[in-house]
Amino acid sequence: MAYKTDIEIAREANKKPIQEIGAKLGIGSDDLLPYGHDKAKVSQKFIDSVQGNESGKLILVTAINPTPAGEGKTTTTVGLGDGLNRIGKKAAVCIREASLGPNFGMKGGAAGGGYAQIVPMEDMNLHFTGDFHAITSAHSLLSAMIDNHIYWGNEQEIDIRRVQWKRVVDMNDRALRQITASLGGVANGFPREAGFDITVASEVMAILCLANNLKDLQQRLGDMIVAYRRDRTPVFCRDIKADGAMTVLLKDAMQPNLVQTLENNPAFVHGGPFANIAHGCNSVIATNTALKIADFVVTEAGFGADLGAEKFMNIKCRKAGLAPDCVVLVATVRAMKMNGGVAKADLGAENVDAVKEGCANLGRHIGNLKSFGVPVVVAINHFVTDTDAEVQAVKDYVATQGSEAILSRHWELGSEGSEALAKRVAEIAESGAAQFAPIYPDDMSLMEKINTIAKTIYRADEVLADQKIRDQLKLWEEQGYGHLPICMAKTQYSFSTDPNLRGAPVGHSVPVREVRLSAGAGFVVVVCGEIMTMPGLPRVPSAENIHLNDEGQIEGLF
Template sequence: MTYKSDIEIAREAQKKPIQEIGAKLDIPTEHLLPYGHDKAKVSQEFINSVQDRPNGKLILVTAINPTPAGEGKTTTTVGLGDGLNRIGKKAAICIREASLGPNFGMKGGAAGGGYAQVVPMEDMNLHFTGDFHAITSAHSLLAAMIDNHIYWGNEQDIDIRRVVWRRVVDMNDRALRQINVSLGGVANGFPREGGFDITVASEVMAILCLARDLSDLQRRLGDMIVAYRHDKTPVFCRDIKADGAMTVLLKDAMQPNLVQTLENNPAFVHGGPFANIAHGCNSVTATTTALKLADYVVTEAGFGADLGAEKFMNIKCRKAGLAPSCVVVVATVRAMKMNGGVAKADLGAENVEAVKKGCANLGRHVANVKGFGVPVVVAINHFVTDTEAEVEAVRAYVAEQGSEAILCQHWAKGSEGTEALARRVAEIADADMANFAPLYPDEMPLFEKIETIAKRIYHADEVLADKKVRDQLRAWEEQGYGNLPICMAKTQYSFSTDPNLRGAPTGHSVPVREVRLSAGAGFVVVICGEIMTMPGLPRVPSAEAIHLNEAGQIEGLF
C-alpha cells in the first residue's frame, strides 16, 4: 500500500479563508491582520480586550525520550485538537514555529504529519510571518550596538574579553560557532573572539515567548546581561540603550499567528525556543489568548517529558500562572522496541518482549508527570507495522502504572483516529482532577533546585559541579536572582546526560559543565554534557532535496 507524503496531503488541503477560522473563536475580522489568505496575526488590542474572560482547560502533550523511530508529538497534538472539535468541543491548538536550520538540516518540518497537520505547511516551515527574522534582527541590533559602544569610547567600561552577547542566524552553520570579529585595523574596532548561535537559542526568543505584553517585553529585554565590566559587574541591554529599538523590531512578532488544521480547526503557531537550551514551549501570549477563546487548548512541550514537560511546568506555568488539567504522553510501539534494545532496521518485526522491556522509559515519564499533580493519559501513536500483541503489551503496562493507554490513528485517519483519546481527555479535564504544583518553590537555593530536578526527574544519584559553578550560583543568589527557576540543558535522548543510555537508567550522575544567567528571560541555564547552541548540517542535509517543481510547487521539504 502506498501512502501520500505529508506535503502531498497538505497540498490537497481544502483550506478556508483565515477570517472563517477566526470566527470559530469569535475573533472579529478587523482584529485579524492577514498574511495572505490563510494566516493572520491576532491584534494586541483584541488580546487586551479578552483578558477578563475565564480560562478554558489546558491540555499538555508531551512524549517519551525521542528515538530515530519517531514519536509524533506534534502530530498527536494536532490530532487531539481535531478530535476534540470532532466530538463537539470548542478547541484550539498551540504549537511552536519551525526553525529554518533543522528544516534544511536533518529534522525536517514541524507542522504535524499525515492527516493531522497544520497548514499552510510550506509557509510555516519557511519564512511564515517573519517572526524569526524579527528576532534575528533585534538580536543583531544589540550585537552591533555593543561593539559600537566599545568603539566610541566604551563609556560602560566593558571588558572586551567578557562580552557574553553572541550573534545569531537561523541556520545550521558550524563554521560560525567560534569566530574573530572586528579584524582589519583601527577603523573596524577592537578585535575579540565571538561566535554565533542559532536564532532559536537566542535569549530574545525565550523572552518573546515568556513576555505578557510589549511593556513586559521591553523590561525583560532591558534586563538581559550582555557583558561584564573590568570590575566584573554586569552590563545590561538597557545600559547600551538598545531595549527600545529592539521592542520596535519585535512589535508585530509579539502578536500570535492564527492558522488552521487540515480539518479547518484553529491553531496558534507562535514562537519556538530551543527545547534543551531554553524552555521549548510556544509563547505565553498564544497560550493565554487561546485559553480565553476556546474551552480546551491543546499545546505541546519540546522533546521528551524529562525536558519538555518539566520546563513547561516549572518555567512556563510558573511564570504565566497556568495549570494543565490533563497531560498526554505520546509513545509508539516502535520507540518502545528501540528502548528495549532493537535496532532501527529490525523495528518492522514483531517483538513483544522488547516492547515490554522498553516500557520502563514510558513508565518513568508517566510517574514524573504525575508528580506534578496532573492526571496522565498515554497516546499510542499507531504505525502500520504495529501488531495487536505489541499494542496490548503497552496497554497492559500502562494500566499497571495506574493510567490508561489509548490507541490513536490520527496520522492515517485524522480526527476519526483520535476520537477515543479526545473523549477521555475531555472527561478528565472536565472532572477537575488536577492539583498542579511545580516541582520546587521559588525560594529554594539554585543548586538545590538543580538537585531536585536531577534526582526526581532524571533519577540520578548526584549532581557533579565544581567550585566555580557553585560559587557562580551563590553570587547570583546574592545579586537577587535566587528565585529564578532552572532550565536544564542536556541531551534529549536519555534521562541521563549520555545520549546512548536508553530506557530508565538509575545510579548515574549529572555533571554540570557551566551555568548561564538568562536574566531577561528569567531562568538559570544549567548546561550538562555536550549541548550545541549552533547545530551543524548532516553529511546529506535535507536542503539537497528541496527544490521547486515545474508547477512552481515546493518539493522535498518534508
C-alpha cells in the same frame, strides 16, 4: 499500500479563508492582520479585550525520550485538537514555529504529519510571518550596538574579553560557532573572539515567548546581561540603550499567528525556543489568548517529558500562572522496541518482549508527570506496522502504572482516528482531578533546585558541580536572582546526560559543565554534557532534496 507524503496531503488541503477560522473563536476580521489568505496575526487590541474571560482547559502533549523511530508529538497535538472539535468541544491548538536551520538539516518540518497537520505547511516551515527574522534582527541590532559602544569610547567600561552576547543566524552553520570579529585595523574596532548561535537559542526568543505584553517585553529585554566590566559587575541591554529599538523590531512578532488544521480548526503557531538551552514551549501570549477564547487548548512542549514538560511546568506555568488539566504522553510501539534494544532496521518485525523491555522509559515519564499533580493519559501514536499484541503489551504495562493508554490513529484517519483519545482527555480535564504544583518552590536555593530536578526527574544519584560553579550560583543569589527557576540543558535522548543510555537508568550522576544567567528570560541555564547552541548540517542535508517542481510548488519538505 503507498501512503502520500505530508507535503502531498498538505497541498490537497481544503483551506478556508483565515477570517472563517477566526470567527470560530470569536475573532472579528478587523482583529486579524492577514498575511495572505490563510494566515493572520491576532491584534493586541483583541488580546487585551478578552483578558477578563474565564480560561478553558489546558492539555499538555509531551512524549517519551525521542528515538530515531519517531514519536509524533506535534502530529498527536494536532490530531487531539481535531478530535476534540469532532466531539463537539471548542478547541484550539498551540504549537511552536519551525526553525529554518533544522528544516534544511535533518529534522524536516514541524507542522504535524499525515492527516493531522497544520497548514499552510510550506509557509510555516519557511518564512511564515517573519517572526524569526524579526528576532534575528533585534538580536543583531544589540550585537552591533555593543561593538559600536566599545568603538566609541566604551563609556560602560565593558571588558571586551567578557562580552557574553553572541550573534545569531537561523541556519545550521558550524563554521560560525567560534569566530574572530573586528579584524582589519583600527576602523573596524577591537579584535575579539565571538561566535554565533542559531536564532531559536537566542535569549530574545525565550523572552518573546515568556513576555505578557510589549511593556513586559521591553522590561525583559532591558534586563538581559550582555557583558561584564573588569570588576565583574554586569552590563545590561538597557545600559547600551538598545531595548527600545529592539521592542520596535519585535512589535509585530509579539502578536500570535493564527492558521488552521487540515480539518479547518484553529491553531496558534507562535515562537520557537530550543527545548534544552531554553524552555521549549510556544508563547505565553498565544497560550493565554487561546485559553480565553476556546474551551480546550492543546499545546506541546519540546523533546521528551524530562526536558519539555518539566520546563513547561516549572518555568512556563510558574511564570504565566498556568495549570494543565491533563497531560497526554505520546509513545509509539516502535520507540518502545528501540528502547528495548531493537535496531532501527529491525523495527518492522513483531517483538512483544522488546516492547515490554522498552516500557521502562514510558513508566518513568508517567511517574514524573504525576509528581506535578496532573493526570496522565498515554497516547499510542499508531504506525501501520504495529501488531495487536504489541499495542496490547503497552496498554497492559501502562495499566500497571496507574494510568491508561489509548491507541490513536490520527496520522492515518485524522480526527476519526483520535476520537477515543479526545473523549477520554476531555472527561479527565473536565473532572477537575488535576492538583498542579511545580516540584520546587521559588525560594529554594539554585543548587537545591538543580538537585531536585536531577534526583526527582532524572533519578540521578548526585549532581557533579565544581566549586567555581557553586560560587557562581551563590553570587547570583546575592545579586537577587535566587528566585529564578532552573532551565536544564542536557541531551534529549536519555534521562541521563549520556545520549546512548536508553530506558530508565538509575545510579548515574549529572555533571554540570557551566551555568548561564538568562536574566531577561528569567531563568538560570544549567549546561550538562555537550549541548550545541549552533547545530551543524548532516552529511546529506535535507536542503539537497528541496526544490521547486515544474508547477512552481515546493518539493522535499517533510
